[in-house]
Amino acid sequence: MGSLPDAVAPFKFLIVGCSYSGLSSALNLLDLCNGQSPRMSHEPYKHHPQFKRIPIEITIVDERDGFLHLIGCPMAFVSSDYASKTWVRFQDIPALQRPNVRFVQGSVDKVDTAAKAATVLAHATKEPLELSYDFMIVGSGLRRVFPVVPQSLLRKQFLLEAEEHIHAVTNAPDGVIVVGGGAVGIEMAAELKVIRPDINVTLVHSRDQLLSSEGLPDECKTRALELLRETGVEVLLGHRVAETVKLPSPSPSTSTPCSSTPSTRARYEVRFTNGHKVLTSEVIMAISRPKPSTGFLPAAALDEEGYARIRPNLFLEPADGLHNVDRHIVAGDAARWSGIKRCGGAMHMGHFAAYNCHQRMLEILTAGGQGEVPGEGRHEAKFQELSFFPNVIGLAVGKKAVACGPDGTISGEDVMQAYFRDDLGFQICWNYMQLGKTAAEEDMPPTIEASA
Ligand SMILES: Cc1cc2nc3c(=O)[nH]c(=O)nc-3n(C[C@H](O)[C@H](O)[C@H](O)COP(=O)(O)OP(=O)(O)OC[C@H]3O[C@@H](n4cnc5c(N)ncnc54)[C@H](O)[C@@H]3O)c2cc1C
Structure with missing residues (x-):
């Protein structure tokens, strides 16, 4: 040396x-x-x-x-x-x-x-x-x-930011609408439904297929849709949001179909360009450019x-x-x-x-x-x-995952274990x-x- x-x-x-x-x-x-x-x-x-x-x-x-x-x-x-x-x-x-x-x-x-x-x-x-x-x-x-991601720069702020969001999406007697059928929207909708099966979760996407902007085979996109529906998330394809209108809060004495407790929670009406309207407690914009x-x-x-x-x-x-x-x-x-x-x-x-x-x-x-x-x-x-x-994706959809690459598409609980545990x-x-x-x-x- x-x-x-x-x-x-x-x-x-x-x-x-x-x-x-x-x-x-x-x-x-x-x-x-x-x-x-x-x-x-x-x-x-x-x-x-x-x-x-x-x-x-x-x-x-x-x-x-x-x-x-x-x-x-x-x-x-x-x-x-x-x-x-x-x-x-x-x-x-x-x-x-x-x-x-x-x-x-x-x-x-x-x-x-x-x-x-x-x-x-x-x-x-x-x-x-x-x-x-x-x-x-x-x-x-x-x-x-x-x-899509937290904006906090400090861990302790992040925990508050997460807590606030968790409160908003879990205190949702009229359900939650997730806008955007890309990977993040799918995962957000599925995670919420798995953790809180009692909440109505709807994912809306403007195109006729999930993951529409990704260069992935149809089989992968279809499988993602099937897995998402299996979790209990309602999926509305071909629904482009025109506007979201805040409605007057219900009076404290009114109870909602999903909850026996009186709620003064804010409510929104999401209006789509095809004329359809959905009432919701919370809108999550899972659209990120x-x-x-x-x-x-x-x-x-x-x-x-x-x-x-x-x-x-x-x-x-x-x-x-x-x-x-x-x-x-x-x-x-x-x-x-x-x-x-x-x-x-x-x-x-x-x-x-x-x-x-x-x-x-x-x-x-x-x-x-x-x-x-x-x-x-x-x-x-x-x-x-x-x-x-090559274009490769591993997507967690509740308790299962779908993965897709040059060798094809696989999905299931074993895929979840292998990719995400x-x-x-x-x-x-x-x-x-x-x-x-x-x-x-x-x-x-x-x-x-x-x-x-
Ligand atoms: C919600 C979500 C789910 C995802 N799921 C998956 C998945 O299941 N599988 C998968 O493979 N990928 C997934 N991805 C993608 C994956 O997270 C990214 O590919 C990965 O984070 C890229 O890592 P990176 O280190 O390049 O950048 P990043 O993880 O984005 O990290 C960049 C870092 O740089 C810091 N930074 C930025 N600008 C500056 C600056 N000017 N000065 C100082 N610091 C700066 C940021 O604070 C950050 O810490 C997901 C992404 C999101 C948002």
Whole structure:
């Protein structure tokens, strides 16, 4: 074992987004820089003999104060117990508690790719904070509206937000209408019906098929409809909402067909363009046209919809006005890539982002680029490249799930177990990213040692 000279400065990483892609990037990167194989790899990593360990410092910036298991939102908005499980503050994620990882709660506002510097608006002060970096990994995902996702930035606020929503949808003597037959609407309607079978839940969709905007086979869409109806949700297809009108509240002495208790609960009439009208206590708008949260990147890095243009190795595509593209990588939903946006894809991209940054660091180190380290021949970076992602979906519909991909459509309780278990996949994701694993002695931050 020899030692790298003290002149080797740690590589500074700025990771934007502490969710599936950001967390996967950070943790696989820590593994690699501690001389291990990345946790998501199926094969052992062949380390460079001279640079088995590489010193790094990671700053993770997120607007939220922790990791929100986004997939669980439809259940979090009907169950308080589940809500408290589904948002884990950064400081409570064991795998990230390391001296060379720090967390800043704030919003990345601007990035200067030439200077490799980002401006962050800190959550507490709203004061701009300048952060310089050697590598930036963007995992900032998509912006979505309430109640598709919560808008709170603090866990304790989120619990109140969820509680308020739970109260609204479970105190619904005239039932609940969910507008939007996409994946989120289907899951929200089904979760509510499963948890509160006594409530009339109706899902309305403007088109003649559920999941109409997804490029999925008819068999998958039909199966989703069958499973949703099996849960007891009433489904109205071909119903486009024209307007929702608030009706005068009933007097306290009036009781409703669904409840023997007098109610002063607000009531709404949902009017459809086909003339049909439905009375309801609550309307959930499960329609989201999500937009990439990438406004902080230079416009030259983005396509017309705001997705970051990446190469198959996830580094930004070169463009006029962009600098250091080989130091800027984008993973997860924020990146322009094929396929339906999914958390499995985001974690896979996070793994590749870490791998490819590690390859790039070896290239720099063997060229003597980070301090004056003499290399034993320049390392030629070998990148992991993304392949085409086909349209794949796993959809939880109450106690069953439907999954569809290139091999066809499957559904049932066994599919639910395989894809989501009983917590909408929280434990599966937690275990896959190994978030509960503390940094053991051997994978503590590098001691600037190399096996030379
Ligand atoms: C209700 C719902 C259900 C879903 N169900 C499934 C499912 O069953 N299966 C599946 O595979 N996928 C599902 N998805 C999709 C899946 O959640 C996404 O593909 C996944 O979250 C993408 O991960 P990501 O890390 O790229 O981005 P995100 O999870 O969106 O995380 C982005 C992070 O970046 C932070 N951020 C954003 N902008 C900034 C900024 N400027 N500065 C600092 N931080 C910032 C955010 O706070 C957030 O923590 C579902 C999505 C929703 C909304």
